[in-house]
Amino acid sequence: MASHGITRAAGTAVRTEEARQQQLRDVDAYKELVDLVSTKVTERQYTLEVIGLLTKLLKQNPEYYTVWNHRRRVLNALFPSDPADESSKHGVNDLLQNDLQLTFALLRQYPKCYWIWNHRNWLLETAESQQGAEVGRQLWSGELLLVNKMLGADSRNFHAWGYRRFVTAQIERLTTFTEGEAPRSLIEAEFEYTSSMIRSNLSNFSAWHHRSKIIPRLLNERDANTDARRALLDSELALICEAINTDPFDQSIWFYHQYLMSTLSPNCPSKDRIVLNLNNGDRQRYYENEMQYIREILGDEEDCKWIYEGLLFLAGAYLEVDGGTKVFTTADMRSWLEQLKRLDPLRKGRWDDLGQCLNL
Amino acid sequence: MSLVSGPGRGMASLPAETRLYVDKHVSYIQSLDTRKDELEYWLTEHLRLNGLYWGMTALHLLGHPEALPRDGILKFVFSCLHESGGFGAAPGHDAHMLYTCSAVQIIATLDAFDKLEAHMEHGRRKVGQWIASLQDPETGTFAGDEWGEKDTRFIFNAFLSLSLLGLLDLVNVDKAVQHINSCVNFDGAYGTSPGAESHSGQVYTCVGALTIADRLDLVNQERLGAWLSERQLKNGGLNGRPEKTEDVCYSWWVMSSLAMINKLHWIDGEKLTAFILGCQDPDLGGLSDRPGDMVDVFHTHFGIAGLSLLKYPGLAEVDPV
Numbered sequence: 047m048a049s050h051g052i053t054r055a056a057g058t059a060v061r062t063e064e065a066r067q068q069q070l071r072d073v074d075a076y077k078e079l080v081d082l083v084s085t086k087v088t089e090r091q092y093t094l095e096v097i098g099l100l101t102k103l104l105k106q107n108p109e110y111y112t113v114w115n116h117r118r119r120v121l122n123a124l125f126p127s128d129p130a131d132e133s134s135k136h137g138v139n140d141l142l143q144n145d146l147q148l149t150f151a152l153l154r155q156y157p158k159c160y161w162i163w164n165h166r167n168w169l170l171e172t173a174e175s176q177q178g179a180e181v182g183r184q185l186w187s188g189e190l191l192l193v194n195k196m197l198g199a200d201s202r203n204f205h206a207w208g209y210r211r212f213v214t215a216q217i218e219r220l221t222t223f224t225e226g227e228a229p230r231s232l233i234e235a236e237f238e239y240t241s242s243m244i245r246s247n248l249s250n251f252s253a254w255h256h257r258s259k260i261i262p263r264l265l266n267e268r269d270a271n272t273d274a275r276r277a278l279l280d281s282e283l284a285l286i287c288e289a290i291n292t293d294p295f296d297q298s299i300w301f302y303h304q305y306l307m308s309t310l311s312p313n314c315p316s317k318d319r320i321v322l323n324l325n326n327g328d329r330q331r332y333y334e335n336e337m338q339y340i341r342e343i344l345g346d347e348e349d350c351k352w353i354y355e356g357l358l359f360l361a362g363a364y365l366e367v368d369g370g371t372k373v374f375t376t377a378d379m380r381s382w383l384e385q386l387k388r389l390d391p392l393r394k395g396r397w398d399d400l401g402q403c404l405n406l
Numbered sequence: 407m408s409l410v411s412g413p414g415r416g417m418a419s420l421p422a423e424t425r426l427y428v429d430k431h432v433s434y435i436q437s438l439d440t441r442k443d444e445l446e447y448w449l450t451e452h453l454r455l456n457g458l459y460w461g462m463t464a465l466h467l468l469g470h471p472e473a474l475p476r477d478g479i480l481k482f483v484f485s486c487l488h489e490s491g492g493f494g495a496a497p498g499h500d501a502h503m504l505y506t507c508s509a510v511q512i513i514a515t516l517d518a519f520d521k522l523e524a525h526m527e528h529g530r531r532k533v534g535q536w537i538a539s540l541q542d543p544e545t546g547t548f549a550g551d552e553w554g555e556k557d558t559r560f561i562f563n564a565f566l567s568l569s570l571l572g573l574l575d576l577v578n579v580d581k582a583v584q585h586i587n588s589c590v591n592f593d594g595a596y597g598t599s600p601g602a603e604s605h606s607g608q609v610y611t612c613v614g615a616l617t618i619a620d621r622l623d624l625v626n627q628e629r630l631g632a633w634l635s636e637r638q639l640k641n642g643g644l645n646g647r648p649e650k651t652e653d654v655c656y657s658w659w660v661m662s663s664l665a666m667i668n669k670l671h672w673i674d675g676e677k678l679t680a681f682i683l684g685c686q687d688p689d690l691g692g693l694s695d696r697p698g699d700m701v702d703v704f705h706t707h708f709g710i711a712g713l714s715l716l717k718y719p720g721l722a723e724v725d726p727v
Contacts, residue, residue: 208602
């Protein structure tokens with residue numbers, strides 16, 4: 047797209063005459079290729095030769111979405127009209143493998159280009175419809191390796207995370223329909239995957255987010271009872287509190303803490319809850335424990351605004367389910383708010399509104 | 407309009423004085439279509455119509471709408487129109503929602519729907535019907551084109567275009583609204599599809615669509631406002647997701663979303679203004695993603711639109727949707 051993160055001095059430098067001539071030759075060659083491709087496609091020359099030209103053009107410009115459309119038009123024409131025709135299977139397979147390799151190489155080079163991801167998705171869906179569920183399942187399973195590679199290179203790439211969710215859903219769909227096998231879920235494996243991503247980088251909010259989406263389904267599939275649900279919540283709280291202690295200035299960690307707290311709220315939809323049947327006494331105990339823990343960290347990190355924000359968030363939640371006794375005073379809340387205003391002047395307007403909202 | 411980057415670049419450090427180089431930006435935008443001897447001009451042809459919208463809108467905000475010829479703009483826009491009613495990025499490029507939305511925005515800005523009718527019989531309705539044909543009746547969401555990529559961006563493109571065309575009744579608004587609602591996360595923000603991570607660009611499209619549908623009641627405005635306000639970093643710039651780097655384009659996506667939920671005062675406007683101004687090229691015009699990088703028309707537009715939301719003196723007022 048536009049020039050993101052490209053520092054340069056070269057851009058402002060005056061081009062030499064030689065460089066200018068070279069660029070003009072490049073422009074001519076590129077335009078010639080574009081013209082050639084569009085002529086052939088307009089004439090419906092849907093051949094392997096045109097696939098080759100399209101490959102050449104896409105390698106030069108993978109953002110040219112119309113050329114990806116042309117490629118699908120040509121491929122659709124090259125696929126046999128009867129997928130059951132055994133004699134054509136080999137040719138179809140070659141075409142698909144060719145495009146899988148092309149998109150893999152291009153994604154490594156342009157990991158944020160929507161059109162490459164789209165084409166890859168189309169390829170897999172087409173392969174499944176051309177070659178059947180079993181081949182489809184193998185191909186979709188192979189996609190997890192691609193996603194792992196992409197996330198290994200950039201653990202926040204949201205295209206890759208989105209594709210991961212889509213791919214696992216396809217594998218599960220196809221596994222369920224395999225005869226004689228019990229439906230196999232990938233949810234435990236995905237949970238473990240987020241654990242390993244978080245272990246290697248606590249700041250990876252994409253991994254924390256993925257985890258937050260997995261937990262409710264994980265518990266359902268485990269058929270977890272109340273004790274098991276409480277145990278999972280407690281272990282998540284222990285994990286995140288350790289993370290807070292490691293780096294209290296990282297907002298990814300605090301957002302996951304907020305997520306866990308949001309599941310305790312009486313307003314949390316039941317499908318998103320971790321423990322299903324909390325009463326207000328339970329809620330208070332959780333809020334109290336968290337407050338106590340965060341106040342302990344405060345001893346070492348009195349200039350971390352997230353701590354005061356966390357305390358005020360918990361205080362607000364606590365007051366919503368207040369049973370009478372309080373582990374904090376209005377004066378405490380007022381002092382936390384003052385600290386927020388001191389440490390985080392960028393968001394002064396928000397802290398002013400919060401003070402009004404909490405009657406401080 | 408060319409998407410070619412440079413030749414200038416944003417300043418490496420904040421200027422002592424905080425001024426907007428209006429004339430420089432105007433001539434920068436005017437110069438963009440003269441760079442046909444650069445390969446990048448041709449490699450960015452798939453963004454030509456968006457680029458024209460960004461450049462034209464920036465000129466309108468800068469108070470120089472006359473700097474690009476109205477007739478020339480419309481002639482190019484109509485040359486991208488397909489019989490189907492969809493627009494491509496440039497002549498010969500396939501129709502897609504992204505360019506159709508830019509085309510409708512340009513025609514609306516230039517108040518030229520009569521020209522569309524003159525160019526194509528029942529043109530307004532045909533464009534509306536093409537957009538409506540991309541709605542999935544099951545889920546309410548929209549595809550980008552005939553190949554079927556789905557993303558909450560396209561719901562916004564559809565709602566925005568159809569509301570400008572006066573044809574929102576062609577689609578099932580409630581179904582699409584339900585779909586947006588299924589993309590919300592615990593932080594009050596939205597992702598590309600159900601289950602996807604919150605992202606500022608996606609927040610803009612979802613909150614924008616809900617604003618057009620008059621359904622902001624569905625938004626958890628306290629939560630979302632908090633998440634959006636945390637996009638501001640110490641240097642004043644805004645990022646798109648937690649623990650990512652700042653970028654001028656988020657000035658628009660984050661700020662317009664905050665404006666739609668009346669929480670623009672939850673970030674520091676002065677610091678953001680200084681950050682955006684620091685991304686200008688004071689010599690050749692244009693803005694970059696962050697200080698010291700190459701300028702382009704995309705960041706020039708979103709930076710100036712951001713300054714307009716911040717009520718920078720002398721700029722025309724922009725609608726946050």
